[in-house]
Amino acid sequence: MAYLAIKNLSKSFQNNLVLDHINFEIEKGTFLSLLGPSGCGKTTTLRLIAGFEHQDEGTIHIGGNTIDTLPPYKRNIGLVFQSYALFPHMTVGQNIAYGLEQRNFTKGDIKKEVSKALEMVQLTGFENRKPRQLSGGQQQRVALARALVIKPSLLLLDESLSALDKKLRVDMQIELRQIQKEVGITTLFVTHDQEEAMTLSDQIAVMKNGKIVQMDTPQNIYKNPVNSFVASFIGQSNFLKGRIKENSQFVLQNGSTFSLPQQDYSLYNQEEYIISVRPEKIRVDQTRPSYPHIQGKVKFVTYIGNLSMYLIEALGHDIRIQQQNDSYRDQLKVNDEIYFSWNASDQSILTE
Amino acid sequence: MNKKWWLVSPPVFLLISFCVIPLFIMVYYSFLSDGTTGHLTLQNYLNFFQKGFYLKLTWKTISTSLLVTIICILIGFPMAYIMAKVINSGKNIILIAIIIPFWTSQLVRAYSWQNLLRDGGILEIILRKLHIIGPEPLGILFTQTAVIIALIHIFFPYMVITIYMSLEKMDTSLIEASKSLNAGPFTTFWRIILPLSKPGIISGSILVFVPSLGVFVEPRILGGTEGSVIGTVIEDQFFEIYGWNFGAAVAFILLMIVFISTTVLSKFAKEEV
Structure with a gap:
């Protein structure tokens, strides 16, 4: 014991x-x-x-x-x-x-x-x-x-x-x-x-x-x-609730659809799932990438010194993104059109 | 000096004219040989200290008051502790039950006790029913015991409420901390709870002891011939015999006893903490 x-x-x-x-x-x-x-x-x-x-x-x-x-x-x-x-x-x-x-x-x-x-x-x-x-x-x-x-x-x-x-x-x-x-x-x-x-x-x-x-x-x-x-009690997270369809398509409750990162989703056969992604795990591109992504618009910017928090409007949701303020990365501005995505290993697929 | 001093002038005026000045007039009387005239003398004070009767009475008054105070602590502390730390609901009901007798005249309460304690009274009937006493009469009324019972009843609320307030302020986690440090209930009580409630116990004791010294209603009504205390002597001098000079002297001796005892008690409270 x-x-x-x-x-x-x-x-x-x-x-x-x-x-x-x-x-x-x-x-x-x-x-x-x-x-x-x-x-x-x-x-x-x-x-x-x-x-x-x-x-x-x-x-x-x-x-x-x-x-x-x-x-x-x-x-x-x-x-x-x-x-x-x-x-x-x-x-x-x-x-x-x-x-x-x-x-x-x-x-x-x-x-x-x-x-x-x-x-x-x-x-x-x-x-x-x-x-x-x-x-x-x-x-x-x-x-x-x-x-x-x-x-x-x-x-x-x-x-x-x-x-x-x-x-x-x-x-x-x-x-x-x-x-x-x-x-x-x-x-x-x-x-x-x-x-x-x-x-x-x-x-x-x-x-x-x-x-x-x-x-x-x-x-x-x-x-x-x-x-x-x-996920929300320990740190912050973005939650997207909806159904997983064939071809890694995810249909949100409001009808918007996007492609999930590459992974085998065949085991996820329940009606509804919640995708949880941490704000700092989201990658931002300012030009359209070739891998699965979501398009969004910067709604609000919070500067915290070493970090910046962005509120992105996409798929009819508010998505939070957190980025390091590096010298080789430009800060995003309100109304910037961006493309964001994340790795399959950084998402959690939850049932409740 | 603060310019707002005049704000306190009405109470100061009242205090001086109705309390301080009369007090000094009484002090003056206590040094006069006869009534409001006569010559200055120490005879009134000497009379008191030279007669064993008065000294015995003084000791009786002090010891009765002490006994009342100690019994009030012994009953009041557990009650205050239960109210402050053990029960969660019903505190207000208990507090009200303690305070309500305050609103009844002291005289009425004394006569109520007379009815309860007299031979053939309610207490005797109950005790006999419970086979605690036999067929002999109760014999409590017109003894010192009756006076002590009534005094405890009258002054007990002061003790409970002051101890309750000091316990209520005390952080309950102190008691838990003591227990977590391997101290059993007795050690916790003796080393944590008691020292921290000492200021409450002492102010409660002052509030019980001091007025007990000056009572005269209860000793008269419940104490009978055994009941004489300093308070009854003073009352007799002023209202029966019209010996104002001696009465005033006895009153100031009592006041001195009050001063000395409160000073000693408050010193006690200030130690530590």
Whole structure:
């Protein structure tokens, strides 16, 4: 059995099914993000593992043992809260020592462990500060040190970075990942921020309505989303809904037709499909190419510095295209007539 | 200096003319030998401190108030905790139930307690039905116990509401954080919940302890001959014996006790945090 195994976990609040028989397993040392919109059950999963709520059905195993019957204070799980939850009446040192005191460490050992933990999060010398004297980023680090110092079997992070401003958040992401790898601790990170999940995780579990829609590495989820929800939740995508006909022809719901890139489509025999293509995977030509393409007109241009986003009017749809602003590529202008296409390997053919 | 000072002049005027000046007149009376005339003397204060009776009464007043305060904390804290952290709905109903007795006159409530507690009263009937007491009379009315029960009933809301407010402000994830760090319920209570609700407990204690020191209605109606406290002495001096000078002296001694106890309690609240 894997290090952390969640089996058939279910939870309802007042007849409202929040978590619907979810299953997943991860190996020791893995960084897994539970990603999804609010109300998808990700926080409930975390609270069930921490022991603050109790599941209606299912089991949670850590290291081969079930923890279902243990109260939170016997589960040996490190937690970093969204609000950090540092004890305001204690100093930084006392906050970090708190968990060690519960384990009957000697005074000397506690002192040693606290200074080691502070060194790990680069806050040496902050022992005697009160939490309110620290910046958001520093509080975040103290919370992390406090959770890790007890050498937990699992680290749970609850939207822990979302309270920080963007620049600091990116720094903390890198630092968090480094510390996580250094300590080698199995980590479960709850977030609604797909970028954060992509940056930090070995694995991402995308959740919706109390179920795991897809669980895979960030690369695979981005490249091969299982449905349009995942494709639109992780990054951006263009969706074209319609029927696949002979000769790789695709008929959209509004009747417009175009040729799909060369590929064997004989297996796609259902009524309706959704073609999903990422904006950055679309190739633009300003002269008519020989391979299958679609003709369109630039409707709107957004300049983002290193990138430009274009809104293209084609086939009665709005298509988003993203391009690098290279020195050898001209920026498109509004009303430019263009021809665009993509490789068969860059499209996902989805059923929902 | 701020030019808007005149905006506060009406309340300042009211306070000075109806509160500060009368207070100083009373201080003056407490140093007079007889009524509004007489000569200046310390005799009124000396009378108080030289008679063991008054000192005993002072101690009785303080210890009764302390007991009332402690019982209010012991009942009020769990109740406030349940309201703030355990239940999700019905908080408002409980709050209203706590506040409604406030709108009833203290005198009416005292007489209600007299009816409940008297021998052959409702409490006695219920306790006998439950076989908690035998055929002997209840014997609570006109004792110190009756006074304490009534005082708890009157001042308890102050305690619950102030503790409730401090617990309500407290982030629930602090309790969860403590548990996740291997602290059991007892340690979590002792090291996290209690220290963080200390300011609420202390202001609640001041709100219960201070008015308990000065009560005279409940001791009179429910305490009978056993019921004398400082408050009843002051009342007697002013309304029965017309010994304004001694009454004023006792009132200021009580005021001093109030000052000292609130100072000590607030100092306590300021430590740490």
